[in-house]
Amino acid sequence: MSLVYLEYDFKVSPLQPATDILIAELGELGFESFVENETGLLAYILKSEWQEDVLEKLFVTQNPNFEISWTSKEIEQQNWNAEWEKNFHPIKVGDRCMVRAPFHEADEVEYDIVIEPKMSFGTGHHETTHMMLQHILDNDFEGKSVLDMGCGTGVLAILAKKRGAADTEAIDIDEWCFLNTQENVERNDCSDIKAFQGDSSLLKGKKFDVILANINRNILLEDIPVYADCLNKGGTLFLSGFYLRDLDAISSKCGAYGLEFEKNLEKNNWVAAKYVN
């Protein structure tokens, strides 16, 4: 069955910081994918999950410093793929890692990741994915057991595996992401990554050396106690999907469960923070 999505074409002024704030707010409302352009942003959400009147209550729509207008249209999933192919360019993370689509030419990099995201989040274009990939490049994954929570396309689990991770699990609440992760792990010769559909209730009794969770502020605040429970002593937790203004709240919740803040990366006000157990 083909799912029906809504494509919103937002025109915003000034382009920055309005686009960044809009992406953060729409992400919290459940929008799954964003394509930035010269006038603003295309954003996609499943029609069945959406009530448009929420847009009137956003910070960007209510703040007189921003001008914003939008149109929307229904698109079928297959149309979305064509749209995505038009807009998806390969992304490099430093000199060592490239995330590209199957129809892009491979480059000479240490970690070449091929992703067909369809409607899943996680192409490396978003700041949070990019910073999480950077953390994976900067840290030792050799022989570590890894959880990628909120895996989207599975891109973080795939890079962790390519960096030498041992047992690796990838979980997403969304069926489409779960299926997409399964496809992408095969495509990248990482088929021993185990993918599951679900949430933190699946984590009972499990233990990991590293947990990667790029989700959003509210889910992270709710799930940090579960992550702390699942992290081996000496383990590392990487969290992203929230803004700099929420770092203190996230860090103090982690602190309350014995997880000590070590460092964070920042890009356009987004954060990817590292905690140690």
Ligand SMILES: C[S@@+](CC[C@H](N)C(=O)[O-])C[C@H]1O[C@@H](n2cnc3c(N)ncnc32)[C@H](O)[C@@H]1O
């Ligand atoms: C910001 S995307 C991150 C995707 C990918 N890990 C990346 O870094 O690009 C967040 C993902 O978390 C998933 N998600 C949202 N709430 C969740 C929950 N409670 N448990 C597990 N996954 C969740 C969404 O479906 C989405 O795929």
